[in-house]
Amino acid sequence: MALEHAILVSLLEKPGSGYELARRFERSIGYFWTATHQQIYRVLKRMESEGMLAVRTVPQQGRPDKKEYSAAAPGRAALAQWLHEPIEPESLRHDLAVKIRGAAFDDPASLIREVERHQQAHRDRLARYLAGELRDFTGPDAPAPLDAGQELQHVVLRGGIAQERMTIAWLDDVLATLHRLGRSTPTSTG
């Protein structure tokens, strides 16, 4: 399972608490993996008990203490081993595509608003990714020569950007199709 490995990578990049990890999963890690705080806490606990992670309780001012996790040697070794194992190319799950095919048995035009809403969400995501790219990699405040870790983070971010651009363009195609069907066939319920 890859949540373990995503956590190890994130902690190697920078140690942090469960809460902080949860926020990273909402942001930078979010464009290739998602996890809720409940999932993260549960996995952190298990990994700690297996000796993969080290913990340090950090007292804070005006805030609850936090447990700062970092990758221990066995965790690092487990990650290295996984990196050398082949994995299956992932299969996607796309709810909206199910809806689009299902629209043949309902009114296709009634899906237009939903598709537009999704397209807007993807536009918003793209804007965030592009802002992050400028801030961390291509803008004037970005480190001048990127190190290997930053180069790899950047190429993964470019993947997220390409994904969003592709999706936005495809949803244009979907919208055009739905409009076309709305004009020609009023209802096509089998």
Added chain:
Amino acid sequence: MALEHAILVSLLEKPGSGYELARRFERSIGYFWTATHQQIYRVLKRMESEGMLAVRTVPQQGRPDKKEYSAAAPGRAALAQWLHEPIEPESLRHDLAVKIRGAAFDDPASLIREVERHQQAHRDRLARYLAGELRDFTGPDAPAPLDAGQELQHVVLRGGIAQERMTIAWLDDVLATLHRLGRSTPTSTG
């Protein structure tokens, strides 16, 4: 959950057995949803007990009997209701991206073969999708004017094609990055 809805859509397009559905999930449905036969049988059983599906036992020659499922009125109604509810834009899970970011703590060059293997898998998938498009939608044997259902199937397939093309191009970018890092930084283990 969308497996239920994917099954309803597929059975509305054409009734079939659990086994047949499993094969559809390997093929046409596979570019937007995946499921194993175990999952499908379990859900079919539950949906039948809930009255969403109708079953008919079909005796066959030289083969085991099959249970042919079709969507019943309550199933159709449940699908229609879901189609009118807004859903959350989906979040992806991309193991390979985890590996790419993890490569910063290992040898980036050792990932090249794995990335090439994935790229080849996506090329194969793209070839299958394009063959299917020619056969069902754009080739000489395709139905002359497509009906609404076929138009919608086609636009979803175009989404799958766009996805694969984007991924193949991005993996070129990844490979170029890994080669670049292999030349400049021998190992960059933090």
Added chain:
DNA sequence: CTTGTCTATGCAACGAGTTGCATAGCAGGA
């Protein structure tokens, strides 16, 4: 004649992911 593959359905166990809820201090606004 045995092995393997295809059709066809299913159970059991486990691991991954989701949802709802609980606690608790601090800060800011109505």
Added chain:
DNA sequence: TCCTGCTATGCAACTCGTTGCATAGACAAG
């Protein structure tokens, strides 16, 4: 004063998804 929201961690129950295994007849290759 009360309500909302943020940081911070966690349990319990449930559903979803994966893996391994079992059954069973038909057919083809060796």
